[in-house]
Amino acid sequence: MGQYDDIDADRLRADLKRFAELLLRLDEEDGLLTSPSDLLTIMGELRQKLFAYEVRCSHLLGTGEASASSDERATDASTSASEAESESRRIVREARERHKEMIREWSPPPDGDTDDDG
Numbered sequence: 001m002g003q004y005d006d007i008d009a010d011r012l013r014a015d016l017k018r019f020a021e022l023l024l025r026l027d028e029e030d031g032l033l034t035s036p037s038d039l040l041t042i043m044g045e046l047r048q049k050l051f052a053y054e055v056r057c058s059h060l061l062g063t064g065e066a067s068a069s070s071d072e073r074a075t076d077a078s079t080s081a082s083e084a085e086s087e088s089r090r091i092v093r094e095a096r097e098r099h100k101e102m103i104r105e106w107s108p109p110p111d112g113d114t115d116d117d118g
Contacts, residue, residue, distance in 0.1 A: 002048070002052050003052075004049045004051075004053070005056065007049050007056075015049060019043075022042070058088070
């Protein structure tokens, strides 16, 4: 069992909000980059929580049902499952496209040309 396997949506949402508020506060105080190792530690913890939540609730993500009652989920299970699968496929497709765009944007030109005059 992982450390965050029991995380619920409300707790995860609160942790993400606290992190966002921390980032905004640090930015206002001009301290956003004064301690990158601390930010990386917090982001690592959040990443673990998000991953645990994603694994536990992947069949609900993107459908708005992660916080719905079990009775509501049971009623629309077959429709929701196909909608969730479609939404999951769309999200993965978009993520792959964004990843390819990022690689193209940040990779050096194939012919070795650079913008500097040296």
